[in-house]
Amino acid sequence: MKVKFVIPLLIILWLSKKITSLPPESRGLDRRSFPDNFVFGTAASAFQYEGATSEGGKSPSIWDYFSHTFPERTNMQNGDVAVDFYHRYKNDIKLMKELDMDAFRFSISWARLIPSGKVKDGVNKEGVKFYNALIDELIANGIQPSMSLYHWDHPQALEDEYGGFLSPQMIEDFRDFSRVCFEEFGDRVRMWTTINEPYIITVAGYDTGNKAVGRCSKWVNSQCQAGDSATEPYIASHHLLLAHAAAVQEFRKCNKTSQDGQIGIVLSPLWFEPYSTSPEDNEAVKRALAIELDWHLDPVIHGDYPEILKKQLGNRLPSFTAEQSKMLKNSSDFIGLNYYTGRYIAHLPYVDPARPRFNTDQQLEWRVTNHSNHQIGPEEDRGILYSVPEGLRKVLNYIKDRYNNPTVYIKENGINDYDDGTKSREEILNDTFRIKYHEDHLQQLQKAIM
16 A cells, blocks of 8 residues: 555644554554654645735635625634734744644645736735745745645635636636646645545535535525535536646646656545445445545546446536546546545435435435444544544555555544533643544554555
8 A cells, every 4th residue: 555645633644755664553653653754744724724814915715705704604703813824824833843743734825826816817926925935934944845726715706707616717717826836836845735625625515505605506505595406516526627637737847846746636535334234235335435536536547437426427427528538537646635534324215306416316325323323433523523543444445446556645634622621621731532533543554554
């Protein structure tokens, strides 16, 4: 198993250059337990930590618009200040250094770099200056910069003009944005992510409507102002894939990027086990993995969607032209992986044909307990995240077996620990909750790469 980037610890990242072995026991792991070139780091996304949403020439992003226009849909929260990284990045980098981090994976705000979204309207010099200063500060402190081009946000102006990723126009605007990034920062940034979690972007943004851009069928979520949960997730995802391929084309022909630079897409699969031993539930697991992984991996490796999805979705799944397929094929130098949790999968025998939507298209249902009432894993995050560390090993092996052992970079893994008022300050600072989570996942990682 060629696992090269391992990225946990909170929101977090380890960038592992080449893991050749791990100790027999991962309990009590420290740096001496890993190869010398194993890299530990932290990670975040622009909207979640930069703040300064109306400073430095930045325009509103889709998340700025969503959180301010529909505050009830974001628990009355927004990213106006966040952790104020825009002003405090030097101090935060010092903290990373004190934590002995080797790398920092951050995303660039398209709205900060190119406020209109279109290069022809001009590049924001203040935005370029900020990201140059950030990169230089990281390098000065011995921390490797790793840049994500798209972590769920783009200028609201593009949404207003032509509907963002619902329009093929987005592909060329993303190409231009990416080219500017490579030309401005490619001499110092060697590791690049094109699209972070296209599954989450399209499903949460266009099927359930609970994240920006907040579109869905009205009958799915009454808060949605517009949308079609039966078609839009597939259209937006199609354009995200083509935008990825366009960015990779620009990266590979840019003479300002590092010779040893790499670029790839990052996916966010869960692991699935059958709800029962029935043939129907076992087949449902195959469909779940097809939509969680193969939906986006087959195109970037083979140049087309998996047959199982074509058959299931018919003409609601867009098709690639011969030229697009060629552009997509082998368009990822690595497979980025964000892994957090797992579920049992049960076959869903009936779907209302009058109300098609992404969530029910594969005729499967996620469950946290199986037919014997056995829970998939310990509940770690308010009914959302259940610790299923063996799922990490199984996802890695699935990718290895199905896609001929590609290089895999684990970009995210981690767990929240909420202060519910029952723990002392000392207990919280000991952080044993998260330590165990990571130890358990490291054990499974070891099994995957042995």
